[in-house]
Amino acid sequence: MMDCKTLLHLIQLYLDNEANHEQTELLLKHVNGCNDCRCIYEFETAFRSFMAKKMNEIPVTEQEINDLQNKISEQIQINES
Amino acid sequence: MEDDLALEEEFEGKPPLSEEENQLRKIRFEREFYPHLGALLRFAKTLVKEEELAQDLVQETFIKAFRFMHYFEEGTNAKAWLFKILKNEFYSFYRKRSKEATFSGYAALEEETGEEDGQITMHAQNLSTEIFGQLIGDEMSMAINSLPADYRMTFLLADLEGFSYEELAAIFKVPIGTIRSRLHRARNHLKKQLTAYAKSLGFKTEDEDDGL
Ligand SMILES: [Zn+2]
Numbered sequence: 487m488m489d490c491k492t493l494l495h496l497i498q499l500y501l502d503n504e505a506n507h508e509q510t511e512l513l514l515k516h517v518n519g520c521n522d523c524r525c526i527y528e529f530e531t532a533f534r535s536f537m538a539k540k541m542n543e544i545p546v547t548e549q550e551i552n553d554l555q556n557k558i559s560e561q562i563q564i565n566e567s
Numbered sequence: 568m569e570d571d572l573a574l575e576e577e578f579e580g581k582p583p584l585s586e587e588e589n590q591l592r593k594i595r596f597e598r599e600f601y602p603h604l605g606a607l608l609r610f611a612k613t614l615v616k617e618e619e620l621a622q623d624l625v626q627e628t629f630i631k632a633f634r635f636m637h638y639f640e641e642g643t644n645a646k647a648w649l650f651k652i653l654k655n656e657f658y659s660f661y662r663k664r665s666k667e668a669t670f671s672g673y674a675a676l677e678e679e680t681g682e683e684d685g686q687i688t689m690h691a692q693n694l695s696t697e698i699f700g701q702l703i704g705d706e707m708s709m710a711i712n713s714l715p716a717d718y719r720m721t722f723l724l725a726d727l728e729g730f731s732y733e734e735l736a737a738i739f740k741v742p743i744g745t746i747r748s749r750l751h752r753a754r755n756h757l758k759k760q761l762t763a764y765a766k767s768l769g770f771k772t773e774d775e776d777d778g779l
Contacts (some may be wrong), residue, residue, distance in 0.1 A: 498751060502725065504732055533758065534726070539658050540707045546609045554622055555604055558629045565630070566589075 488516050493523045497530050596633050599645045603622040604629070606728065607649060614657065615722055616712060624660065647730065651738045654720055661716060710760035714753055721746060722753035 488496075496513045499505040505513065517524045584592065607628060611621035614749045631652050632639070639648055711719060717739075724738065725746075735746045 498747075498754075502732065502750070503729075531724075537707070537726060537757070541585075541613055542609075543721075544609055544612050546605055546612065551605045551608060554608065554625060557600055558604075558626055561626065561630055562593075562633050 488512055490516075490520065493517075493520070494563065497523075497527050501530060501534055534535055580725065592633075592636055595641075596636055597662060599639075599641075600629065600632055600649060603646045603649050609651060610650070610723060610727055611653065613708070613711065613727060614719065616708065620660075624653060624656050627656045631656070640646070644734070646728075647734050647738060650724060650728065654738060657720065658716065682724070706764045708760065710757050710764070715761060718749050718753040721749040722757075725750055 493513065493516050496505060496509055496516075500510060509531050513527075517527050570632045604625070607625045608621065611624045612618065615621050615624065628649060632649055635652075639645070711723070714722065721735060721739065724735055730738070732746050736743045739746070
């Protein structure tokens with residue numbers, strides 16, 4: 487069985503969508519058999535989704551996007567003339 | 568930043584576009600780049616706290632994108648290209664405001680890496696994930712803002728925008744290993760910061776609760 491230290495590294499790869507098939511298999515197998523690593527894996531997963539959720543709470547409205555788009559188009563027009 | 572200078576230099580001396588070429592350029596610009604405006608704005612707002620500054624960064628990014636559009640290869644990743652310009656804008660902004668606190672965090676972050684890898688995770692893990700859920704956006708944005716610029720950009724591009732290691736390596740012009748270690752350090756730093764905030768708010772960690 488793979489050692490737990492290597493697994494920490496694999497967890498990050500996996501959550502970054504950078505683990506290949508073989509690495510994914512190794513990870514899942516280890517996590518199923520090792521309680522410590524399973525806890526870490528679950529924590530890491532929850533931590534990522536917490537961060538993603540919080541970051542996506544930052545509001546960007548359609549209005550804001552449209553206003554900025556208009557401002558950019560105007561500025562480009564000015565720069566051209 | 569040096570990209571930008573290189574682009575400027577290369578751009579000098581190019582013959583001006585004809586009216587028709589210019590019209591086509593505008594159509595292409597709007598079609599290829601405007602759909603990413605919302606993503607860039609959200610990103611910029613997470614990156615810098617001041618809303619006006621975030622808008623300025625995005626506006627400058629799009630204006631540069633238009634100016635240098637003939638360097639953009641059609642069919643390649645427009646979003647990645649825009650983020651690369653935004654990164655340069657962000658750096659040049661901080662260069663102008665030099666000696667800004669943002670660039671001074673490197674030493675601290677380097678030191679943190681001396682800590683045993685699993686240790687930080689274990690530490691943070693002692694706080695149940697529910698507690699993390701109760702932390703509000705302010706604490707998270709403070710924690711993100713306490714990251715040095717390179718780390719902050721890399722982390723946000725990965726976790727907010729989902730860029731791959733390879734794409735990030737191209738955006739920053741650094742090896743993939745550097746990206747990996749930046750992400751690793753950034754996440755460890757965030758875990759530590761958030762754990763500290765949670766404690767300062769009076770949340771008890773699980774190890775205090777049941778003596779584990
Ligand atoms: Zn293990």
